[in-house]
Amino acid sequence: MxxxxxxxxxxxxxxxxxxxxxxxxxxxxxxxxxxxxxxxxxxxxxxxxxxxxxxxxxxxxRIDVFVVLDLSGSMTFGRDGEAGDAVAELCGAIAHAAVRGQDRFGMIAAGPTERADLAIRATRRAGVDEDVWRRVSANSGQGAGVGGLIAALDELPQRRSLVFVVSDFLMPEGDVDELLGRLWRHDVAPIVSQSSAVETRLPRFGLIETRDLETGRRRLVVMRRSLREKWLADARARRAALDRVFRRHGRPAFDLVDRFDADAFADHLLSGGV
Known part of the structure; x- marks a missing residue:
């Protein structure tokens, strides 16, 4: 890989x-x-x-290691639980491992607009992992779309680097294609942030209120068995389509579900040949 x-x-x-x-x-x-x-x-x-x-x-x-972090509104889902912020812990762990291995670490964060205030230039300074954890924990995301994230990729160096793309990838397939396609000169590791609540907490029957985290629009839905099955089937189909895009770019993804499991993440990287 x-x-x-x-x-x-x-x-x-x-x-x-x-x-x-x-x-x-x-x-x-x-x-x-x-x-x-x-x-x-x-x-x-x-x-x-x-x-x-x-x-x-x-x-x-040595190499340069970067995190490209999606901060669109949908990334706020599941990041305010008692288990801690899995995305912040992941980004901090990547920074810690990079500097400990004598590599340089950098970060680009954006959603619909670029967030230059969160950017970190490639560095080997001590404490960068704690700095990353604080910045990511305090900024869960807002707004609709990833136009700023795609534009921010121009800030990456021309030389080959290891780039972790952290996102829920709840975006049109064309945007995922463009995002990965523009990283063609780098070694890319997609990380799919997701919450098990999307599937495990769906009621079989009753009224539920849904809210689009990017636009803020709310909708009242009458959940029933047929709608629940369609909801879950659509989620599986979307993930299958996403996996096809990853395979097309030769980039298998790591699933970050609810919490950061350091051992599982290390196994994923080792199986990829880092």
């Missing part, structure tokens, strides 16, 4: 080319790599052509 880093500063990520700080790759002729410090005596003695063999190692480099 994730490609090799292209940085030159030593780090923890598999990178393009050979280096001196990674796993053993292969033997090469000293004419190819004129580094006498890495001559392998045993391999040189057993070489049928009598050449001097030098060890070559995998290159490891």
């Amino acid at each position: 994730f490609g090799r880093a292209r940085g030159v500063a030593p780090g923890a990520h598999r990178a393009v080319g050979a280096g001196a700080n990674g796993a053993f790759l292969r033997h090469a002729s000293i004419l190819e790599t004129s580094d006498a410090r890495r001559i392998d005596v045993r391999a040189s003695i057993t070489d049928p052509f009598g050449g001097l063999k030098v060890r070559r190692f995998e290159n490891r480099a």
Whole structure:
């Protein structure tokens, strides 16, 4: 899923080319790599052509890690519960892991309009994880659409970076396509923020009031069995369509449901080859 880093500063990520700080790759002729410090005596003695063999190692480099955070109004749903703010905890954990791994961390946050006040330039400063947690916790989102988020992608560097896109992806499929398409030069990890209440707390019968978190419009609905089944079927169909877009861009998503599970998130990243 994730490609090799292209940085030159030593780090923890598999990178393009050979280096001196990674796993053993292969033997090469000293004419190819004129580094006498890495001559392998045993391999040189057993070489049928009598050449001097030098060890070559995998290159490891630093990368820039970014969070692209959707702050449209729909992202407020499920973020005011007693279990804490899962989105803030996730973003803080990404920042902590990046700096601990000697990478730089940055953040872009926007909804219908850009939020320059929440942006963090790529940095390795201590405490950035706590700063991220505070900023995200205090700003759950408002407004309709993700036009500002898509426009804000121009602030990302040209060099290949690891970009976590955190959103509920409750947007037209064309917007999801454009969002991921504009990140083509980066390694992208979509994270779908969602609440189990959408399915588990739907009554089988009775009056319920719905509210569009982006427009503020309210509607009274008579819930009945047929409507409930259609509601859930539509939700499954929307997610299936979303998964097709992710697959089209080669980006499997991580589901952030109700709370942040660090172990599950780590397993997801490891299975993706970071």
